[in-house]
Amino acid sequence: MSTPLDTLFVRTRSENRAALIGYLPAGFPTQQGCIDALTAMVEGGVDAIEIGYPYSDPVMDGPVIQAAADTSLRNGTGAAEVMATLAAIAKIAPTVVMTYWNPIEKYGVDKFLADIKGNGGSGVITPDLTIEESDPWIAASTSHDTNRIYVVAPSTLEERLRKVTAATSGFVYAASLMGVTGTRTTVSSSARGLVSRLREVTDLPIAVGLGVSTPEQASEVAQYADGVIVGSAFIRLLQEAHNPQDGIAKVRALAQDLAKGLQRS
Amino acid sequence: MSFAVDSHIIGHFGPYGGRFVPEALIGALDELALAHEVALKDPIFQAELAELHRTYTGRPSIITEVKRFAEHAGGARILLKREDLNHTGSHKINNVLGQALLTKRMGKKRIIAETGAGQHGVAAATAAALMGLECVVYMGEEDTKRQSLNVARMKLLGAEVIPVTQGSKTLKDAINEAMRDWVTNVDTTHYMLGTVAGPHPFPTMVRDFHRVIGVEAREQCLELMGRLPDAILACIGGGSNAIGIFHPFLDDVNVRLIGLEAGGSGIESGLHAATISGGSPGVLHGTRSYVLQDANGQTVESHSISAGLDYPGVGPEHAYLNDIGRAEYRAITDAQAMEAFALLCKTEGIIPAIESAHALAGAMQIGKELGSEAVLLVNLSGRGDKDVQTAADYFGIPL
Numbered sequence: 001m002s003t004p005l006d007t008l009f010v011r012t013r014s015e016n017r018a019a020l021i022g023y024l025p026a027g028f029p030t031q032q033g034c035i036d037a038l039t040a041m042v043e044g045g046v047d048a049i050e051i052g053y054p055y056s057d058p059v060m061d062g063p064v065i066q067a068a069a070d071t072s073l074r075n076g077t078g079a080a081e082v083m084a085t086l087a088a089i090a091k092i093a094p095t096v097v098m099t100y101w102n103p104i105e106k107y108g109v110d111k112f113l114a115d116i117k118g119n120g121g122s123g124v125i126t127p128d129l130t131i132e133e134s135d136p137w138i139a140a141s142t143s144h145d146t147n148r149i150y151v152v153a154p155s156t157l158e159e160r161l162r163k164v165t166a167a168t169s170g171f172v173y174a175a176s177l178m179g180v181t182g183t184r185t186t187v188s189s190s191a192r193g194l195v196s197r198l199r200e201v202t203d204l205p206i207a208v209g210l211g212v213s214t215p216e217q218a219s220e221v222a223q224y225a226d227g228v229i230v231g232s233a234f235i236r237l238l239q240e241a242h243n244p245q246d247g248i249a250k251v252r253a254l255a256q257d258l259a260k261g262l263q264r265s
Numbered sequence: 266m267s268f269a270v271d272s273h274i275i276g277h278f279g280p281y282g283g284r285f286v287p288e289a290l291i292g293a294l295d296e297l298a299l300a301h302e303v304a305l306k307d308p309i310f311q312a313e314l315a316e317l318h319r320t321y322t323g324r325p326s327i328i329t330e331v332k333r334f335a336e337h338a339g340g341a342r343i344l345l346k347r348e349d350l351n352h353t354g355s356h357k358i359n360n361v362l363g364q365a366l367l368t369k370r371m372g373k374k375r376i377i378a379e380t381g382a383g384q385h386g387v388a389a390a391t392a393a394a395l396m397g398l399e400c401v402v403y404m405g406e407e408d409t410k411r412q413s414l415n416v417a418r419m420k421l422l423g424a425e426v427i428p429v430t431q432g433s434k435t436l437k438d439a440i441n442e443a444m445r446d447w448v449t450n451v452d453t454t455h456y457m458l459g460t461v462a463g464p465h466p467f468p469t470m471v472r473d474f475h476r477v478i479g480v481e482a483r484e485q486c487l488e489l490m491g492r493l494p495d496a497i498l499a500c501i502g503g504g505s506n507a508i509g510i511f512h513p514f515l516d517d518v519n520v521r522l523i524g525l526e527a528g529g530s531g532i533e534s535g536l537h538a539a540t541i542s543g544g545s546p547g548v549l550h551g552t553r554s555y556v557l558q559d560a561n562g563q564t565v566e567s568h569s570i571s572a573g574l575d576y577p578g579v580g581p582e583h584a585y586l587n588d589i590g591r592a593e594y595r596a597i598t599d600a601q602a603m604e605a606f607a608l609l610c611k612t613e614g615i616i617p618a619i620e621s622a623h624a625l626a627g628a629m630q631i632g633k634e635l636g637s638e639a640v641l642l643v644n645l646s647g648r649g650d651k652d653v654q655t656a657a658d659y660f661g662i663p664l
Binding site: 055056057058059060062063066070073078079101102103104105106107127128129130132133150151152153154155156157160164175178179180 | 283285289292293431438441448449451452549550553
């Protein structure tokens with residue numbers, strides 16, 4: 001069986017372009033505001049959506065996503081709101097949920113994946129779940145036929161890349177640099193090196209995230225990766241917006257600009 | 266059978282422990298686990314650490330029998346293991362000297378540390394000064410205000426103190442920020458974690474550096490009384506001083522091991538830091554253990570009069586020892602801890618850390634339960650100079 005996400009990458013590969021993946025935490029800036037902004041992203045040309053499950057202790061995230069997650073948690077976002085956002089967005093684009101491990105464990109691994117699947121989700125990105133702790137996760141995601149997306153880093157050695165990608169499906173999330181999420185002025189040169197090392201060990205699609213925020217950066221990454229992930233740049237637009245309409249318009253415009261540079265020459 | 270788990274290879278204690286961290290940290294954790302493993306068996310490393318303890322820390326720490334205090338504990342015999350007399354005033358120095366030596370062995374020049382009350386931050390800054398390492402300490406903004414004296418101490422020792430303004434602005438957020446720094450600077454930097462929590466190898470490594478407490482205490486008890494104590498008591502925040510004194514006694518099944526958690530205003534009030542007594546299994550800061558969390562798995566803020574116990578997690582080995590029944594965990598309220606604090610001051614002339622006063626309050630309960638034939642060994646993990654302001658406020662002493 002393949003998920004909507006698997007189907008997307010088959011298509012973008014045949015079109016010789018990278019897929020554009022947009023991220024927002026559920027419940028940010030509000031529950032409905034998040035759904036509206038994600039919808040605008042898809043209308044603007046984003047191919048797939050990553051919904052963040054806001055968590056109290058997000059050690060992989062820089063200040064922009066931390067602040068957004070704080071806002072969302074203060075809005076009362078929990079599992080029900082994450083699932084509701086997923087149900088709304090999965091109707092219009094392939095969608096995955098990104099979450100730290102503890103909320104999954106608390107919800108129940110099997111029930112979590114049943115609800116991801118039931119709400120139309122393709123899979124889950126787990127940034128702090130190591131392969132050594134994954135046995136129950138691998139069993140449950142296999143039986144629910146959902147994508148298991150792990151994050152690898154420039155410091156990950158080849159033997160480990162093999163091990164992690166062997167357990168991965170959907171795409172491999174390649175962290176562009178040693179650090180946390182957030183916008184950067186340039187995409188780290190370590191991204192290209194990591195992607196080429198990944199190509200040696202897997203045929204899976206590879207998407208690059210962390211520090212990609214401008215159309216120029218997206219276009220550069222699209223030359224060598226199968227997917228480009230943009231998060232903090234969208235969040236900043238919503239944080240700086242004068243009003244909700246203004247924010248949504250700017251999100252749509254950034255999605256359009258980013259989408260222009262995905263074709264490989 | 267043995268109750269000691271060989272956690273060196275996989276980092277698990279039954280279902281607890283392990284590693285829940287970004288992939289970017291795996292290389293550094295593997296490097297650290299290997300360095301620790303090698304050092305553990307290396308007589309040169311062990312001799313170097315023992316010499317530092319003898320000439321710098323002031324080890325072995327002494328045992329003091331407290332007869333006047335014991336009159337308030339059912340007449341049981343009470344012995345204190347005096348970690349408060351160590352250089353820097355607590356057991357924390359045992360761990361930082363070990364980790365600083367490992368840092369040098371790994372060729373790293375910069376250490377980062379988290380601190381709540383400032384005791385571990387001061388210890389880390391001390392070790393860094395001694396060994397010529399750059400030191401950055403992350404401390405919640407709220408805590409920098411409450412513990413300004415310790416901020417000044419760290420600065421005098423040459424450390425940079427970075428106030429953390431995210432989240433609840435306390436210890437848990439200082440750990441988050443230290444982990445973010447580590448992910449970014451892992452090539453040059455060692456994260457000197459201050460307790461037996463976090464991803465493998467920290468719970469095992471930090472325990473091994475604190476085992477010296479229990480190893481000494483076991484010999485001292487045999488020498489003094491020709492027998493082992495009936496119970497050993499220690500306070501539990503993350504659980505480093507407790508595991509240090511418990512671990513060498515794990516297979517002495519007739520010795521009860523009792524951890525005293527911070528009960529704050531009482532578990533039923535919801536305002537406490539008693540993670541085992543009042544929490545549930547979950548994952549926090551890279552390890553599976555007991556956690557204070559809500560229905561969505563979000564970490565809940567902890568509360569305690571003792572800043573050093575004010576943490577919503579606990580070391581995974583304690584979670585394991587609790588579940589298999591080898592150790593017991595009880596909650597001591599702020600009021601009970603402060604009663605024991607005042608009592609030790611007035612009956613023995615020793616001002617304990619408020620953290621350690623939780624263990625003393627536990628001794629008052631257990632002593633009454635076991636009666637006058639019993640011998641209790643209490644880990645006096647730190648001295649109370651740092652707590653004078655808090656205690657003066659609590660008892661209404663004008664400053």
